[in-house]
Amino acid sequence: MAPVPYRVVTRVVDGSDVVTIGLVPAGADAVGVPAPGQFLMVWVNGVGEIPISVSGIGADGLVELTVRRVGMTSEAIVGSEVGDVLGARGPYGTAWPIEEADGRDIVVVAGGLGVAPLRLAIEALVARRRDPHRVHVVIGARRPDQLLYADTYERWRAAGAQVVTTVDAADRDWTGAVGTATELLGRHDLRGDVAFVCGPELMMVWTARALLRTGMAADRIHVSLERNMHCGIAHCGRCQLGPLLLCRDGAVVSWDRVAPLMAVPGR
Amino acid sequence: MTTDATRDRIEQALATHPFSAGLAEAHLRRLASIAHEESYPAGAWILRSDAPADRFHLVTAGRAAVEVLAAGREPTLIATVHPGQVIGWSWATPPYRVHFDVVALDPVATVAVDATELRAACDDDHELGFHVMRRLAAVLAARLESTRHQLVDVYGPAR
Numbered sequence: 206m207a208p209v210p211y212r213v214v215t216r217v218v219d220g221s222d223v224v225t226i227g228l229v230p231a232g233a234d235a236v237g238v239p240a241p242g243q244f245l246m247v248w249v250n251g252v253g254e255i256p257i258s259v260s261g262i263g264a265d266g267l268v269e270l271t272v273r274r275v276g277m278t279s280e281a282i283v284g285s286e287v288g289d290v291l292g293a294r295g296p297y298g299t300a301w302p303i304e305e306a307d308g309r310d311i312v313v314v315a316g317g318l319g320v321a322p323l324r325l326a327i328e329a330l331v332a333r334r335r336d337p338h339r340v341h342v343v344i345g346a347r348r349p350d351q352l353l354y355a356d357t358y359e360r361w362r363a364a365g366a367q368v369v370t371t372v373d374a375a376d377r378d379w380t381g382a383v384g385t386a387t388e389l390l391g392r393h394d395l396r397g398d399v400a401f402v403c404g405p406e407l408m409m410v411w412t413a414r415a416l417l418r419t420g421m422a423a424d425r426i427h428v429s430l431e432r433n434m435h436c437g438i439a440h441c442g443r444c445q446l447g448p449l450l451l452c453r454d455g456a457v458v459s460w461d462r463v464a465p466l467m468a469v470p471g472r
Numbered sequence: 473m474t475t476d477a478t479r480d481r482i483e484q485a486l487a488t489h490p491f492s493a494g495l496a497e498a499h500l501r502r503l504a505s506i507a508h509e510e511s512y513p514a515g516a517w518i519l520r521s522d523a524p525a526d527r528f529h530l531v532t533a534g535r536a537a538v539e540v541l542a543a544g545r546e547p548t549l550i551a552t553v554h555p556g557q558v559i560g561w562s563w564a565t566p567p568y569r570v571h572f573d574v575v576a577l578d579p580v581a582t583v584a585v586d587a588t589e590l591r592a593a594c595d596d597d598h599e600l601g602f603h604v605m606r607r608l609a610a611v612l613a614a615r616l617e618s619t620r621h622q623l624v625d626v627y628g629p630a631r
Binding site for chain 1: 554575
């Protein structure tokens with residue numbers, strides 16, 4: 206339960222309020238290797254501790270975290286510099302069921318910062334893809350300059366994924382779509398058998414419903430839900446959603462389990 | 473002058489375009505008889521706001537942007553339209569004038585159906601009219617849903 210010290214070794218600014226930091230163990234101890242979709246509890250001395258999905262892993266125990274400035278602790282993490290030491294414990298929660306896409310077409314829908322918890326999954330899906338099965342990636346954002354990891358899309362395309370982008374607003378120079386991810390899902394060339402969805406909760410609800418309209422089964426749609434994760438080990442109950450404790454039963458949950466819960470206002 | 477080859481190509485395009493695919497053969501032939509092919513270079517206007525809504529475009533290639541233009545401000549791009557989608561619904565409701573400007577972002581190709589003839593065809597053959605209007609209603613519903621989703625600004629700052 207005690208955080209393991211990690212040192213910041215890289216810091217990449219991605220837009221005005223988003224930063225991706227790379228961390229390696231500062232000593233002999235390290236957290237386990239996170240599976241795509243799992244999260245770490247990241248601790249800032251004297252400030253607080255928050256859950257952050259792992260957006261990348263690398264050699265020497267490197268973990269990457271993509272963080273938006275929304276509160277005191279995230280602000281402190283965004284403001285950390287190379288050489289600073291943070292604490293980490295985990296990894297916690299469920300992972301994206303990558304193997305479920307084997308032998309099937311998959312649609313990955315990511316909105317806003319939701320690309321971060323999906324980045325490792327997309328990398329794994331692209332690496333495992335075998336013809337004729339397809340990997341479709343639909344990425345939405347408010348504006349073109351807020352698309353995360355935009356420099357990796359071409360590599361995913363080169364590896365055989367179809368990557369399409371859509372934003373809420375743009376000018377004529379923009380080469381993607383203007384509109385919503387749900388609109389794109391109506392296209393026949395973006396149909397799949399399995400879906401991974403992550404983004405703002407309303408966007409996930411609308412996306413899941415749009416996927417159901419295409420004939421996808423509810424138990425094949427997987428979403429990543431967040432609540433106020435605190436202990437990370439299903440003891441404190443802060444992240445309760447109906448019968449689920451999302452730090453243990455999530456963050457990745459299939460839609461058939463959560464659809465009735467998402468229809469209750471205020472949950 | 474429309475040649476047989478052009479007519480065949482238009483019928484084929486209508487048979488495969490998501491808006492008209494699945495219509496009865498007779499209905500496809502009727503639509504093809506009042507349609508022609510159009511192409512627009514990048515930057516050309518496809519529709520201008522408040523102009524007569526005299527065409528219904530089924531996009532077969534290229535991207536177009538639906539925009540709002542006003543003096544003294546930059547154009548506001550509301551949505552993009554892609555192959556397999558349609559441009560223009562103002563032709564279906566009085567006073568049959570275009571609501572928004574639409575500009576070609578790439579070279580755009582469409583099958584353009586004559587709107588006056590299409591309204592007459594829908595009046596003459598209510599079964600054709602029912603299918604066209606049902607499909608148009610689905611387009612409008614999707615655009616309304618999308619617009620409402622964008623209004624919520626889910627990617628914006630938490631409120």
